Amino acid sequence: MQSSPTPTPAPFAFPREYFFPPFFTRQTNLTTHHAQLVKWASLVLSYCRHHRIFKLSLSGQSPTTTTTTTTASTTTPTTNLLDATTPSSTTSDELFHNRKLNRKLSLADVREVIDFLRKDGRAEYVGGGSSGKDSGDVAWVYWRTPEEWAALIEAWVDETGQKGTVLTLYELTQGDxxxxxxxxxxxxxxxxxxxxxxxxxxxxxxxxxxxxxxxKFF
Incomplete structure (x- = not known):
């Protein structure tokens, strides 16, 4: 009996701010800039949750034309997905690059968004770096924190009667x-x-x- 193909996820619905050119330019007013960071942080979490992206590569910039506001990075997910496929660079690039507007978030601004998330416990530089903009080129994006994933695993263990059972880590995330x-x-x-x-x-x-x-769970 052939297994049914994995359904293609629905396209991600970007918020309306994503289609405003100023959203991709760092705002100089502190209050406005904070609101901009809040919206970018929410977008990153929602986008990564939708595509089940666990890590973002912040460097590896694609060539761009010279401009005063839109030098940017291409973010390439380095993660295992539910269907064991990795999104193409085009899919990840759209997060910080609105091609219809021809606007990109600069690499420095991408790092600022990650740092904003990090302060809220929703991001972490791979390797444990915890401060500054030179902490690494790849960051965890915690649309669920490790503690929240642990709670889901613990609930599954209780619901399925797995206490006292030994499972390989592969079975836990890839088993039937x-x-x-x-x-x-x-x-x-x-x-x-x-x-x-x-x-x-x-x-x-x-x-x-x-x-x-x-x-082994207790």
């Missing part, structure tokens, strides 16, 4: 038993972060080697 669970297809590193919170709370134990790690 978790298909349909929101954490199915979770980035392996983010899974480790989530499980780490359960270990600290003595709700789980991780053992084995990196390529064959298992977890």
């Amino acid at each position: 038993a978790t298909r349909g669970a929101e954490f199915h297809g979770l980035d392996p590193e983010l899974l480790q972060k989530a499980l780490g919170t359960l270990v600290k709370r003595q709700k789980a134990q991780i053992f084995g080697h990196e390529d064959s790690q298992g977890v």
Whole structure:
């Protein structure tokens, strides 16, 4: 029996601000700029949630024409998705590049948005960097924090009677038993972060080697 193909997700619905040219230019008024950061942060979280993007590459800029306001980066997701496919660079590029307007958010402004999210616990530079604009080129985007992923995993363990059961980390995110669970297809590193919170709370134990790690829930 052939399995049905994975349905194509609906296109992402950008907010109306995305279609205003000033949205891509850093506002000089502090109050207006803060409101701009809030809207960009919300957009990044919503976009990454929609496409199940866990990491964003902030560098790797594509060539751009010279302009006073629109030198920008191409953000390439480096993540596992629910259907095990990675969006093309075109898909990720549209987040910070509105081609219809011919406007891009500058790399410096992209980093400022990530830093804004970081202060709210919704982003983190890969490698643990926690300060400044030189903390790295790739950032976690936590549309669900590791603690929130841990809560989902713990709820699934309770609902399915998995306490005392040993599962490999691969089974947890790629196995048939978790298909349909929101954490199915979770980035392996983010899974480790989530499980780490359960270990600290003595709700789980991780053992084995990196390529064959298992977890037991209590």
